[in-house]
Each structure stands twice: as structure tokens, then as C-alpha cells.
Amino acid sequence: xxxxxxxxxxxxxxxxxxFRRHVVIDRLSLDVRRGEILGLVGASGGGKSxxxxxxxxxxxxxxxxxxxxxxxxxxxxxxxxxxxxxKWGILFQQGALFSSLTVRQNIQFPLRENLALSQALMxxxxxxxxxxxxxxxxxxxxxxxxxxxxxxxxxxxxxxxxLDPAIVFLDEPTSGLDPIAAGxxxxxxxxLQKTLGLTVFMVTHDLASLNTVCDxxxxxxxxxxxxxGPMHELxxxxxxxxxxxxxxxxSQMLQPRxx
Amino acid sequence: MATAPLLSxxxxxxxxxxxxxxxxxxxxxxxxxxxxxxxMPQLDRSGSVKVDMAGVSExxxxxxxxxxxxxxxxxxxxxxxxxVGAAENFAGLIEEVRQVNRHNPVPARGLNPVAARVNxxxxxxxSATDDVTVFLQMLGALFWAIxxxxxxxxxxxxxxxxxxxxxxxxxxxxIIALITFLIGAxxxxxxxxxxxxxxxxxxxxxxxxxxxxxxxxxxxxxxxVAGRSGSAYTAExxxxxxxxxxDALSTMGLDPVEVLILPRIVALICALPILAFIGxxxxxxxxxxxxxxxxxxxxxxxxxxxxxxxxxxxFQVGIIKAPFMALAIGIVACSEGLRVKGSAESLGKQTTTSxxxxxxxxxxxxxxxxxxxxxxxx
Numbered sequence: 138x139x140x141x142x143x144x145x146x147x148x149x150x151x152x153x154x155x156f157r158r159h160v161v162i163d164r165l166s167l168d169v170r171r172g173e174i175l176g177l178v179g180a181s182g183g184g185k186s187x188x189x190x191x192x193x194x195x196x197x198x199x200x201x202x203x204x205x206x207x208x209x210x211x212x213x214x215x216x217x218x219x220x221x222x223x224k225w226g227i228l229f230q231q232g233a234l235f236s237s238l239t240v241r242q243n244i245q246f247p248l249r250e251n252l253a254l255s256q257a258l259m260x261x262x263x264x265x266x267x268x269x270x271x272x273x274x275x276x277x278x279x280x281x282x283x284x285x286x287x288x289x290x291x292x293x294x295x296x297x298x299x300l301d302p303a304i305v306f307l308d309e310p311t312s313g314l315d316p317i318a319a320g321x322x323x324x325x326x327x328x329l330q331k332t333l334g335l336t337v338f339m340v341t342h343d344l345a346s347l348n349t350v351c352d353x354x355x356x357x358x359x360x361x362x363x364x365x366g367p368m369h370e371l372x373x374x375x376x377x378x379x380x381x382x383x384x385x386x387x388s389q390m391l392q393p394r395x396x
Numbered sequence: 397m398a399t400a401p402l403l404s405x406x407x408x409x410x411x412x413x414x415x416x417x418x419x420x421x422x423x424x425x426x427x428x429x430x431x432x433x434x435x436m437p438q439l440d441r442s443g444s445v446k447v448d449m450a451g452v453s454e455x456x457x458x459x460x461x462x463x464x465x466x467x468x469x470x471x472x473x474x475x476x477x478x479x480v481g482a483a484e485n486f487a488g489l490i491e492e493v494r495q496v497n498r499h500n501p502v503p504a505r506g507l508n509p510v511a512a513r514v515n516x517x518x519x520x521x522x523s524a525t526d527d528v529t530v531f532l533q534m535l536g537a538l539f540w541a542i543x544x545x546x547x548x549x550x551x552x553x554x555x556x557x558x559x560x561x562x563x564x565x566x567x568x569x570x571i572i573a574l575i576t577f578l579i580g581a582x583x584x585x586x587x588x589x590x591x592x593x594x595x596x597x598x599x600x601x602x603x604x605x606x607x608x609x610x611x612x613x614x615x616x617x618x619x620x621v622a623g624r625s626g627s628a629y630t631a632e633x634x635x636x637x638x639x640x641x642x643d644a645l646s647t648m649g650l651d652p653v654e655v656l657i658l659p660r661i662v663a664l665i666c667a668l669p670i671l672a673f674i675g676x677x678x679x680x681x682x683x684x685x686x687x688x689x690x691x692x693x694x695x696x697x698x699x700x701x702x703x704x705x706x707x708x709x710x711f712q713v714g715i716i717k718a719p720f721m722a723l724a725i726g727i728v729a730c731s732e733g734l735r736v737k738g739s740a741e742s743l744g745k746q747t748t749t750s751x752x753x754x755x756x757x758x759x760x761x762x763x764x765x766x767x768x769x770x771x772x773x774x
Contacts, residue, residue, distance in 0.1 A: 236739070252426060253426045258425075261497055262457070262458060265461055265493065265496040265497055266457070268495065268496040268497070269492060274497075282739050300422050301421065301422050301458065331488055332491075333456070333457070334485060
């Protein structure tokens with residue numbers, strides 16, 4: 138058992154999360170392999186974000202075990218999540234950039250707080266990250282309010298990658314982007330995953346990005362993972378919700394590409 | 397797995413051979429920086445550089461960048477640099493880092509401090525005239541809406557008006573009564589303490605009565621209302637502006653001024669005189685209590701002296717100002733609310749601006765009224 142966990146980035150076992158009597162996540166188990174891009178789909182309000190936020194320790198869990206990169210995450214997550222700061226980076230849905238800091242300062246923030254580096258080196262690293270996510274170094278002096286939606290996501294990704302984490306969590310990374318920008322962002326995630334050897338945990342509704350970048354897709358329904366596997370396996374799934382999701386009217390439009 | 401990073405530099409003739417080893421990762425950033433600055437002098441002296449990466453067990457962007465910086469320093473000086481022995485899985489990262497930081501951005505040249513200061517003064521002067529325009533525009537729009545309501549009385553939003561009256565009037569009574577009560581008490585106590593030195597402590601009643609009725613009652617209440625209700629108006633209208641609710645109203649053929657702003661300002665104009673009256677009474681009561689327990693003056697004497705000291709004119713002077721102050725507060729609050737842009741910071745900024753501006757205007761108005769009443773002899 139111990140031997141098999143070596144290649145796992147995240148291991149969730151029998152997780153239960155609820156608010157008062159309303160159970161959102163019901164004895165859920167999920168393994169995320171190292172170096173893969175896992176897409177998580179589920180109904181709106183079905184607990185996708187709750188699952189992600191529970192793994193990163195923002196929401197307390199009622200029972201169950203969570204292991205990240207082989208070390209357990211404490212249930213009362215104060216210290217544990219702090220020491221895990223370098224282990225993961227998170228791209229929040231709205232970017233969550235600090236509005237009072239410039240783009241460059243936003244990217245430097247995790248470096249400044251966690252390491253003692255010279256300002257010159259931090260500037261170089263920030264510029265390097267900016268270029269890696271496909272932005273111009275001159276964008277570094279802008280404030281978050283001056284950025285377009287796509288740029289905000291890219292800066293947020295650069296900040297999430299500031300400490301070179303092993304895992305990045307992406308909460309609907311392509312929502313609110315036009316198809317071209319969304320496609321570019323997908324390609325960027327794929328490239329970075331390859332060059333940096335990242336594990337990517339991505340919550341998304343974007344059928345195109347599930348199709349093009351995800352190695353595996355997990356479907357969350359009724360508080361459980363009802364299907365998991367590569368996209369073509371999920372398309373064969375017999376589960377009624379998964380069928381409805383991938384074979385509904387909207388997804389039919391994508392079928393010619395998928396099949 | 398994570399081992400401390402090391403960097404050995406062995407010069408052989410003209411060639412400097414660098415052997416990094418261990419974890420070249422962000423977690424060891426401080427050590428890495430020290431290591432790389434340590435070899436810089438050697439690097440500058442030698443002709444060509446060879447980096448042997450065989451010993452590196454972990455590498456991330458920061459580590460790759462430190463190594464890239466060293467080789468780049470050599471190549472920019474016209475020397476030869478090569479990287480050998482990199483593990484397969486690092487190749488992509490090293491290649492990626494080779495592309496970055498090529499064009500150093502020219503930092504934007506700042507103005508000299510004097511010019512920047514002058515620039516700032518100019519800009520604030522322009523924005524001040526802007527503020528006046530916005531105020532007058534809102535005043536005009538309000539009168540237009542009032543005319544509309546007079547022509548079609550049914551278009552007055554009675555429910556909204558009553559609700560706003562409840563919020564800015566009724567709900568404000570406790571806090572306003574408390575604050576003005578305390579102010580009245582403080583004035584009386586200070587008056588008694590100092591007037592007693594020359595045996596004039598019975599004149600405290602004159603001071604409290606005139607001060608409260610003519611000036612302080614209405615002024616304190618107006619400032620409280622600007623802080624309490626003006627800011628609420630700005631925040632409400634601002635968040636409606638942010639969520640495009642005001643645009644939605646306009647597209648349905650409704651005038652936002654008539655629907656949202658008129659009931660709010662009318663409610664404020666009705667409520668402020670009432671609150672000013674309640675506030676003045678609370679202040680007189682506070683003064684009376686202090687006069688009794690601190691100054692030893694019975695309630696009957698206090699009331700009799702008050703009767704002599706103040707006239708209806710003092711009360712009128714105070715209360716006439718109230719609706720005008722309410723109008724100023726309401727117009728500033730609503731127009732600042734409509735100036736909110738898309739972001740939450742702008743909402744906070746406009747709310748602060750609204751309170752500061754309306755308190756300023758209330759005090760300016762008070763001064764203008766003082767001049768006016770002095771010249772008409774009230």
C-alpha cells in the first residue's frame with residue numbers, strides 16, 4: 138500500500154464535508170497522480186469548489202484523510218496548511234490578485250514572505266515568471282485593475298507558480314475568457330505542466346479544455362466521484378449524470394471533435 | 397531527497413568548470429544566491445565556462461535561472477559557455493529559462509518632484525471644478541424629477557420614500573439622541589467649571605441654549621447623518637451601479653433619479669429637521685441634568701432661565717438650516733454613488749469621498765448661513 142502512494146500527488150480517502158446537516162461531499166475517495174492534469178467536473182453547486190477548498194485546507198472536513206505529496210494534511214489545518222505553502226499554488230476563479238500591489242509585487246509576494254532573497258533577484262524571477270506565462274515584462278508595473286480577464290488569469294497563474302510548487306489547483310481557469318484566450322490558456326497550462334513537471338488539479342466546465350489538456354477527468358455527482366478516467370472512457374460511462382453531462386445538447390456540438 | 401545545494405568551481409587554465417549539485421530549488425533560494433555571487437569574480441576572470449549539471453538532483457525555475465545567469469554573464473562578456481550533463485527532465489525548464497529576461501524593461505522615467513507636485517495641484521484643481529459640475533448636474537436632475545412628480549403625483553415612489561424615512565429617520569433617533577445628549581452635557585459642565593471662577597455660572601444656561609439651538613444641535617446631527625446615512629446612500633447606489641442595476645432601470649424606460657435618488661433625498665430632507673429637533677432637545681436635557689447635579693441648579697430655575705435666554709428666533713435659525721444641509725448631503729452622497737466604477741476599491745473610495753465632502757459642505761453651509769442671519773439681523 139505504501140509503495141503505491143509514491144506516485145500519487147494527492148490522495149483523498151473517505152472524505153466527508155458538510156455544512157450543518159447538509160452533506161456536500163459524502164465519503165469521497167480520489168487519487169491524483171504525479172505529473173498529470175486532472176479535470177474535475179460536476180454540477181454547479183455540486184461541491185467541486187468545496188472539494189478543492191477542503192484539500193487546500195480552507196474548509197474544515199468532518200472525516201476522512203487527505204494526503205498531499207505523501208504527507209497528511211491536518212484536519213485542524215492551521216499549521217499544516219502554512220507549512221504546505223510551497224507545495225501548492227492556487228489560481229482562484231477571479232484571480233484574487235492583491236489590488237493594492239502591482240503585478241510584479243503580486244508575483245514577488247510569496248517569494249518575499251517565504252524566502253530571504255535580494256530585491257534584484259526577486260525582480261528577475263518575477264520577470265521570468267511573467268514571460269513564462271506569456272506576458273510582457275512591461276505589464277509588471279500595472280495594477281490588477283488595469284488588466285483584462287485573460288491577463289488577470291495569467292498573472293494569477295504566475296503568482297501561483299512563484300514558489301515552483303509541485304501541484305497547482307486551478308478553479309475554472311478558462312471561465313469568462315473568449316474561446317481564443319481560453320485555448321491559449323489551455324496550451325499554456327499544458328506547456329508549463331511539461332516544462333515544470335507540475336501536477337494540475339483543474340475544476341472546469343469547459344468541455345474543450347477537458348478534451349484537449351486533461352489526462353484524466355473525474356466526475357463529481359451526489360458528493361462522490363462517479364466516474365474517473367481519460368476523456369474517451371468518460372464518454373462511454375453509463376452513469377446517468379455523466380451521460381447527461383457529456384451527451385447533452387451543448388456537448389453534442391463538440392462531439393465531432395471528441396469522437 | 398532534498399539536499400543542500402553546493403557549487404564547486406575548478407579553474408583549469410582558461411576554462412572554469414562549475415559543478416552545481418544538490419537541490420537547486422526556491423526553498424534554498426538564499427543559499428543559492430550566496431553561492432552564485434561567490435563565484436562571480438572567478439567567472440569574470442576566466443575565459444570560458446562549462447557547467448556540469450550531473451550532480452543536480454532537483455531543479456526549479458529559481459535554480460535554473462541562477463545557473464542561466466552565470467552562463468549568460470560569461471556569454472555577454474564574449475566568452476564561451478556550455479551546459480552539459482543536465483538530466484532529461486530538466487531540459488525543458490533550462491530551455492524555457494534561456495528565453496526569459498532577455499529584454500530588460502526600461503523603467504518609466506518619473507517627473508522631477510517639483511513638476512510632479514505642480515502636476516498634482518493642477519489635476520486636483522481640475523477635479524474640483526469637475527465636482528462642482530457633478531453637484532450642479534445632480535441638483536438639476538433632482539429638480540427635473542421633482543417637476544415630473546408634481547406633474548404626475550402618482551409617479552412618486554411612496555413605499556420607497558417611507559422605507560428610506562424609516563431607515564434614515566426613525567432608526568437614527570437613538571444614536572443621535574445619545575450623542576447630542578452627551579454634547580449638551582459636556583458643554584454645560586465646561587461652562588459651569590469656567591464661569592464659576594467669576595461667579596457667572598447661571599449664564600451657562602444662556603450659553604447652552606443659544607449654542608445648541610442656533611448652531612451645535614443641527615451641525616452635530618448633520619455631521620452624524622452624513623456619516624451614517626450619506627455613506628449608506630453612496631454604498632447602496634454604488635453597488636447598484638457596479639452590478640449594472642442602474643443601467644437595467646434605464647433600459648426599462650425608468651429614470652434612476654426619479655426611482656432611486658428622489659425618494660432618498662426627500663426622505664433625508666424630511667428626516668434631518670426632525671432629527672435636529674430631537675437632537676437639540678436631547679442636548680438641552682443633557683445640559684439641564686449637568687446643571688442640576690454638577691452646578692446645583694434646580695430644573696425649575698434651568699427652565700425659567702432657558703425661557704428668558706432663548707427666543708423662537710434661535711430655534712428658527714437652527715432648524716431652517718436643516719433641510720438645506722440635508723439637500724447637500726443627499727446630493728453629494730447620491731452623485732458619489734453614481735460615480736462608482738466597476739471595482740470594489742472604487743466603491744470604498746467614493747464612500748469615503750462622499751462622507752468627507754458632505755461634512756465639508758455642511759460646515760461651509762453653516763458658515764454661509766451665519767453670515768446671512770447676521771445680515772438680516774436674526
